Amino acid sequence: MKISPKRPAHCEGCPSYNSNPSMSFSHLQLREKEAVDIGDTIIHILYLLKGRLLVTTDSLETYVIPENHFFLVSQHQKFTLAALDDAELISQDIIYPFNVCEQTYFDQTYAECLGQIRDSYRFTSLEIRKPLLDCIWSIEFAVQDGMLCDHLIFVKMQEVFLYYKHYYTTLELGGLLFPVFDRQMEFYIKVTGAVSRAHSVKQLAELAGYSLPNFKVHFKVFFGDTPYKWMIKRKLKLLRKALMDDHIPLKIIVDDFGFSDQSHLNNFCKRHMGGTASQVRKGILNPQELSYSYKK
Numbered sequence: 001m002k003i004s005p006k007r008p009a010h011c012e013g014c015p016s017y018n019s020n021p022s023m024s025f026s027h028l029q030l031r032e033k034e035a036v037d038i039g040d041t042i043i044h045i046l047y048l049l050k051g052r053l054l055v056t057t058d059s060l061e062t063y064v065i066p067e068n069h070f071f072l073v074s075q076h077q078k079f080t081l082a083a084l085d086d087a088e089l090i091s092q093d094i095i096y097p098f099n100v101c102e103q104t105y106f107d108q109t110y111a112e113c114l115g116q117i118r119d120s121y122r123f124t125s126l127e128i129r130k131p132l133l134d135c136i137w138s139i140e141f142a143v144q145d146g147m148l149c150d151h152l153i154f155v156k157m158q159e160v161f162l163y164y165k166h167y168y169t170t171l172e173l174g175g176l177l178f179p180v181f182d183r184q185m186e187f188y189i190k191v192t193g194a195v196s197r198a199h200s201v202k203q204l205a206e207l208a209g210y211s212l213p214n215f216k217v218h219f220k221v222f223f224g225d226t227p228y229k230w231m232i233k234r235k236l237k238l239l240r241k242a243l244m245d246d247h248i249p250l251k252i253i254v255d256d257f258g259f260s261d262q263s264h265l266n267n268f269c270k271r272h273m274g275g276t277a278s279q280v281r282k283g284i285l286n287p288q289e290l291s292y293s294y295k296k
Contacts (some may be wrong), residue, residue, distance in 0.1 A: 030083035051087030074179035197258035
């Protein structure tokens, strides 16, 4: 069963006390032979700190999860957890896995191994390796003590995903997170396909087929940056690659990137890359001039 901690007296009335059920931690205890169903509209990453579990998936497959392992229940999946021994778990409840590092974007941590995983995917659990285990135990203590401040929850969420980056391989993470990202692949494809032609966040949302409010809600947790900064960084990367290819006429670049004319392209390059498109192409800018800007 889920353990409901007592809110500390000094947190009474605080609007930032465990205010977001789609970004939180909870503590579960199951007695031997006790069973519970889990699964709803958010992601649950379950860390088994004590005991063993028999997991029955929504396709009626069964798996034994040993102590100090973790596994994922994605949105709209329904699993049954049956305790083979007295069991204790921490549930990390989220909308999407966080991107907490510039080197840990979705396309780097998952999309690279998507093809390898899709045809051979099966439910998997991973060992909770020592640094991550220490972090999860610290979360368990905090939850038991009722220390569920939104600010601490956010910091611990970041800490967990940084440990993922440093102590697990891309293939391991891909296998664990596959059900999450497989459902969200459409969002990723639409956004990355539209970015080269977008000149504003509103236009990027429209080109991707989303309303602006809905787009902003999904974007931050999915790409780990604000829509505007990510859009400029991505567009600059694609534009610079195109400019470095002498076989692509500037007129084609103007059309492909949605600029109204070459003057529009040059103004964009001056603003964000320190020189005109031709200067960037010829490589005559020094490193100081090639400092990218996010000024609107």
